[in-house]
Amino acid sequence: xxxxxxxxxxxxxxxxxxxxxxxxxxxxxxxxxxxxxxxxxxxxxxxxxxxxxxxxxxxxxxxxxxxxxxxxxxxxxxxxxxxxxxxxxxxxxxxxxxxxxxxxxxxxxxxxxxxxxxxxxxxxxxxxxxxxxxxxxxxxxxxxxxxxxxxxxxxxxxxxxxxxxxxxxxxxxxxxxxxxxxxxxxxxxxxxxxxxxxxxxxxxxxxxxxxxxxxxxxxxxxxxxxxxxxxxxxxxxxxxxxxxxxxxxxxxxxxxxxxxxxxxxxxxxxxxxxxxxxxxxxxxxxxxxxxxxxxxxxxxxxxxxxxxxxxxxxxxxxxxxxxxxxxxxxxxxxxxxxxxxxxxxxxxxxxxxxxxxxxxxxxxxxxxxxxxxxxxxxxxxxxxxxxxxxxxxxxxxxxxxxxxxxxxxxxxxxxxxxxxxxxxxxxxxxxxxxxxxxxxxxxxxxxx
Amino acid sequence: xxxxxxxxxxxxxxxxxxxxxxxxxxxxxxxxxxxxxxxxxxxxxxxxxxxxxxxxxxxxxxxxxxxxxxxxxxxxxxxxxxxxxxxxxxxxxxxxxxxxxxxxxxxxxxxxxxxxxxxxxxxxxxxxxxxxxxxxxxxxxxxxxxxxxxxxxxxxxxxxxxxxxxxxxxxxxxxxxxxxxxxxxxxxxxxxxxxxxxxxxxxxxxxxxxxxxxxxxxxxxxxxxxxxxxxxxxxxxxxxxxxxxxxxxxxxxxxxxxxxxxxxxxxxxxxxxxxxxxxxxxxxxxxxxxxxxxxxxxxxxxxxxxxxxxxxxxxxxxxxxxxxxxxxxxxxxxxxxxxxxxxxxxxxxxxxxxxxxxxxxxxxxxxxxxxxxxxxxxxxxxxxxxxxxxxxxxxxxxxxxxxxxxxxxxxxxxxxxxxxxxxxxxxxxxxxxxxxxxxxxxxxxxxx
Numbered sequence: 099x100x101x102x103x104x105x106x107x108x109x110x111x112x113x114x115x116x117x118x119x120x121x122x123x124x125x126x127x128x129x130x131x132x133x134x135x136x137x138x139x140x141x142x143x144x145x146x147x148x149x150x151x152x153x154x155x156x157x158x159x160x161x162x163x164x165x166x167x168x169x170x171x172x173x174x175x176x177x178x179x180x181x182x183x184x185x186x187x188x189x190x191x192x193x194x195x196x197x198x199x200x201x202x203x204x205x206x207x208x209x210x211x212x213x214x215x216x217x218x219x220x221x222x223x224x225x226x227x228x229x230x231x232x233x234x235x236x237x238x239x240x241x242x243x244x245x246x247x248x249x250x251x252x253x254x255x256x257x258x259x260x261x262x263x264x265x266x267x268x269x270x271x272x273x274x275x276x277x278x279x280x281x282x283x284x285x286x287x288x289x290x291x292x293x294x295x296x297x298x299x300x301x302x303x304x305x306x307x308x309x310x311x312x313x314x315x316x317x318x319x320x321x322x323x324x325x326x327x328x329x330x331x332x333x334x335x336x337x338x339x340x341x342x343x344x345x346x347x348x349x350x351x352x353x354x355x356x357x358x359x360x361x362x363x364x365x366x367x368x369x370x371x372x373x374x375x376x377x378x379x380x381x382x383x384x385x386x387x388x389x390x391x392x393x394x395x396x397x398x399x400x401x402x403x404x405x406x407x408x409x410x411x412x413x414x415x416x417x418x419x420x421x422x423x424x425x426x427x428x429x430x431x432x433x434x435x436x437x438x439x440x441x442x443x444x445x446x447x448x449x450x451x452x453x454x455x456x457x458x459x460x461x462x463x464x465x466x467x468x469x470x471x472x473x474x475x476x477x478x479x480x481x482x483x484x485x486x487x488x489x490x491x492x493x494x495x496x497x498x499x500x501x502x503x504x505x506x507x508x509x510x511x512x513x514x515x516x517x518x519x520x521x522x523x524x525x526x527x528x529x530x531x532x533x534x535x536x537x538x539x540x541x542x543x544x545x546x
Numbered sequence: 547x548x549x550x551x552x553x554x555x556x557x558x559x560x561x562x563x564x565x566x567x568x569x570x571x572x573x574x575x576x577x578x579x580x581x582x583x584x585x586x587x588x589x590x591x592x593x594x595x596x597x598x599x600x601x602x603x604x605x606x607x608x609x610x611x612x613x614x615x616x617x618x619x620x621x622x623x624x625x626x627x628x629x630x631x632x633x634x635x636x637x638x639x640x641x642x643x644x645x646x647x648x649x650x651x652x653x654x655x656x657x658x659x660x661x662x663x664x665x666x667x668x669x670x671x672x673x674x675x676x677x678x679x680x681x682x683x684x685x686x687x688x689x690x691x692x693x694x695x696x697x698x699x700x701x702x703x704x705x706x707x708x709x710x711x712x713x714x715x716x717x718x719x720x721x722x723x724x725x726x727x728x729x730x731x732x733x734x735x736x737x738x739x740x741x742x743x744x745x746x747x748x749x750x751x752x753x754x755x756x757x758x759x760x761x762x763x764x765x766x767x768x769x770x771x772x773x774x775x776x777x778x779x780x781x782x783x784x785x786x787x788x789x790x791x792x793x794x795x796x797x798x799x800x801x802x803x804x805x806x807x808x809x810x811x812x813x814x815x816x817x818x819x820x821x822x823x824x825x826x827x828x829x830x831x832x833x834x835x836x837x838x839x840x841x842x843x844x845x846x847x848x849x850x851x852x853x854x855x856x857x858x859x860x861x862x863x864x865x866x867x868x869x870x871x872x873x874x875x876x877x878x879x880x881x882x883x884x885x886x887x888x889x890x891x892x893x894x895x896x897x898x899x900x901x902x903x904x905x906x907x908x909x910x911x912x913x914x915x916x917x918x919x920x921x922x923x924x925x926x927x928x929x930x931x932x933x934x935x936x937x938x939x940x941x942x943x944x945x946x947x948x949x950x951x952x953x954x955x956x957x958x959x960x961x962x963x964x965x966x967x968x969x970x971x972x973x974x975x976x977x978x979x980x981x982x983x984x985x986x987x988x989x990x991x992x993x994x
Contacts, residue, residue, distance in 0.1 A: 122749075122750050123750065124750060124752060124770050125770075126769050126770050126771075253735060256732070256735060256736070257735065257736050266732050267715050267731075267773070283715075283731050283732065283735065284704070284714050284731065286735075287701060287704060287705065287731065287734075287735065288704070288705050301570075302570050302571065302572060304572060320791075320794045320795075320798075321574050322572050322573075322574050323574075323791035325715070325773065325790070342773070342790045342791075342794075343768075343771035343790075345794070346768045346790075346793070346794065346797070347768075349794070349797060349798070350768075350797070350889070353801050354885050354889075357805060357808075357881055357885060358881060358882075358885075360805075360881075361874075361877045361878055361880075361881040361970065362874050362877070362878060363878050363881060363882065369886070369889070369891050370882055370883075370885075370886040370891055370892055370903075371886075371891065371892075371896075371899070371903075375903060375906040375907050375910065376910070378882075378903070378907045379907045379910040379911055379914075382875075382878050382907070382911060383910075383911050383914055383915070385874070386871060386874055386875065386878075386911060386915055387914070387915065387918060389870060389871065389874055390867055390870070390871050390915060390918070390919065391918075391922075393866050393867035393870045393871070394867065394922070396863075396866035396867070396870075397863035397864055397866060397867055398863070400862050400863040400865070400866065401859075401860060401862075401863040404859035404860065404862075407855065407856075407859040407862055408855075408856050408859050411849075411852040411855045411856050412849060412852070414848050414849075414852075414855055414862050414865075415844075415845035415846070415848040415849040416845060417848070417862075417865060417866070418841050418844035418845060418848065418865070418869060418978050418982065419838055419841035419842065419844070419845055421866060421869065421870075422837060422838070422841045422869075422971075422974065422975060422978065423834060423837065423838050423841070425873070425971075425974070426809075426810050426833070426834055426837055426971050427830075427834065429809045429810070429970070429971075430809055430810060430811050430830050430834075432809075433805055433806060433808075433809040433811060434806075434811065434818055434826075435818075437802050437805060437806075437818075438817070438818040438819075441798070441802075441817070443817050443818055443819065444818055444819075448819075451819070455818075455819075455823060455826070458823040459823050459826045459827045459830065462823065462824070462827040462831075463827055463830060463831050463834060466827075466831055466835070467831070467834060467835065467838060470835060470838070470839075471838065474839075474842070522809065522877070522970060523870075523873075523874050523877075526870065526873070527870060530866055530870065534866065
């Protein structure tokens with residue numbers, strides 16, 4: 099169903115057809131359609147709530163979970179207490195927690211009031227986990243058995259709890275809440291009905307602690323191709339699971355965060371259009387100011403050499419090329435190293451190996467760039483001496499940029515700072531100062 | 547088990563204990579341990595093959611699939627034809643295709659010879675799909691039923707084909723190979739035994755075409771939180787599935803590719819250490835040369851203004867700050883837009899909206915940066931006129947950089963070029979030329 103069809107059915111009051119068509123849609127698509135229609139002001143609050151009300155309860159909750167905060171808030175305000183409770187009952191606990199984190203206090207109070215006491219306690223617990231920890235992305239809904247249960251008892255239990263697909267692909271075997279092993283739904287289906295669970299369970303279990311970084315959980319799940327990873331507390335008692343779909347969101351967020359940091363933007367979890375102009379400006383101005391003021395150093399170096407600049411003003415015209423090439427060389431290296439470290443291919447103990455490799459790459463690049471540049475300058479300006487000064491500086495700049503580019507992210511990691519911070523912009527500013535100093539020093543020696 | 551334990555058990559010839567300990571490991575960890583030991587030359591070809599031979603067949607194949615190309619090749623060369631066939635039998639078809647893509651021709655011939663004719667035909671078909679298409683990452687192993695099958699027949703079929711977890715979470719209902727619907731393993735477990743499949747199947751199915759881009763498949767799976775997405779041919783006949791674990795690898799690769807492009811490196815699928823120094827240099831030198839030669843334009847502009855440079859050499863000392871700030875502002879905007887487009891939040895029709903938003907952000911940033919800079923220059927050099935020239939140029943540069951930074955990636959997308967190419971380095975070079983021209987023009991007007 100597209101937008102016009104939906105508006106058409108609404109206007110002609112063909113509600114049965116509307117309900118039918120909505121049910122055929124994937125929840126994520128339905129949520130997106132409603133969002134676009136409300137953004138284009140084709141749907142008011144009243145129509146939106148109406149459409150939501152004709153959906154079957156479970157689909158309504160799914161659609162709700164895929165909506166963005168604005169639309170969710172609009173609906174919550176329109177809901178009766180009874181309706182709010184129905185939606186909350188169908189939501190996964192981690193979706194409820196996400197919801198609460200984004201809502202103003204009065205709405206949070208209403209949500210907590212509408213949840214039953216046990217859920218309320220779990221919500222409060224999850225809200226207390228450290229930021230970006232495994233605890234904040236896990237869901238507490240999972241299926242567990244006792245080691246002595248038979249396969250048939252286990253299958254009965256799955257039938258009776260009636261959970262949703264994602265959370266039941268892998269089930270957990272616990273004893274006094276301690277994690278003993280895992281058993282997949284397929285294992286249960288294939289196994290003999292009367293076999294005890296502890297005979298068929300897998301005892302090699304990868305798990306994370308509730309306070310571990312969510313990125314670590316994501317990496318483990320990805321590395322071992324798991325559908326879900328169990329989350330345990332300090333006493334190895336099982337408290338939740340993180341499923342593959344949540345991990346994909348974590349990976350996307352962490353990537354966006356890294357890329358933002360590498361481009362000197364303070365990371366921001368909200369989407370581009372949702373973020374106000376002032377917040378965007380604030381996220382960007384911090385690094386711009388820091389970098390602008392650091393560039394003062396390069397300025398001071400240049401200023402120190404004003405004598406040679408007035409004598410040979412042509413020298414100035416190569417500054418942009420030198421600083422650009424230095425910056426590019428540095429960011430190439432730092433990107434490779436940051437990626438290699440993220441993929442766990444490059445470790446801190448590879449420090450020496452990386453430096454040797456980057457040095458070799460730098461020498462090759464430097465020789466090619468300097469040669470091309472030498473020819474170009476001689477052809478354009480017929481001045482071999484200036485060509486030599488520029489090319490020599492280029493060699494030094496490229497090698498320095500590549501070495502700093504690989505060392506800084508590794509040093510940052512060693513100091514437990516996010517390596518992404520040590521990338522392009524900061525590096526360029528640093529390389530810039532060094533290459534300017536080198537350039538004018540060589541020029542003074544060779545040309546004055 | 548850690549490295550020393552393994553070496554110890556090998557040297558003491560405690561093979562039963564070694565086998566036991568190996569079986570307790572996760573396959574990915576076992577593969578990594580063997581890789582590290584062979585890199586540190588603690589394990590030769592003979593020991594490695596020996597360890598591999600004591601593993602049970604299915605685990606051996608799993609460990610093999612997680613190994614990197616070098617180790618796989620070493621093992622294949624050591625294998626008898628019989629052993630090679632055993633490993634290939636246990637491998638997923640998509641892993642076999644990956645293997646073949648990385649191997650030299652003589653090894654490929656041996657692999658194809660060891661596969662049975664049907665598998666060989668499938669491999670050849672998969673090798674023919676366009677690069678980065680859904681066909682190249684799918685696996686052809688999936689479970690399908692006929693619409694009239696009962697739930698019990700379906701479960702019997704699952705038991706008899708004995709597939710691996712990832713591929714059976716979602717099963718497919720087909721009629722003359724056309725995809726009719728999906729049914730999850732959980733649905734089958736919960737349903738009444740005698741119910742026909744077409745009564746319980748989900749008929750709203752998200753699928754991709756075998757020639758679609760693999761990124762599209764990944765985005766759909768991620769958007770709808772699916773465990774697997776079916777792949778169909780032009781006639782909607784089902785040919786394979788892409789599972790969530792393959793999608794995670796696709797996402798990681800696409801991300802690495804984007805980031806490399808954004809930092810002026812030609813993307814490379816191999817890992818950092820695997821890639822030779824010469825290949826690294828080749829991947830980097832292309833863009834370095836292009837950008838170095840483009841910087842010639844900025845050089846020519848500077849050169850054109852040599853008169854004012856000789857008169858007021860102090861002007862040169864602000865060039866680095868201006869070009870740095872311009873580059874940073876531009877890359878901030880382009881990163882935000884590239885990310886927004888990748889997340890499908892920003893579409894081409896938002897062009898106007900994005901420009902207005904970036905313009906507002908640019909004005910705020912420009913005013914703050916220019917004011918701070920004005921104060922700094924007046925304090926340091928006691929020259930209000932020069933301070934005014936620099937700050938005016940800064941305002942122009944920031945606004946220009948932010949506008950180009952948001953427009954270029956969108957224009958690239960419109961022209962069906964990867965937007966990542968339009969980011970930091972190319973943008974900086976362009977902004978540099980404009981800001982230099984602006985700077986010296988304003989300076990000539992106001993100071994000479």
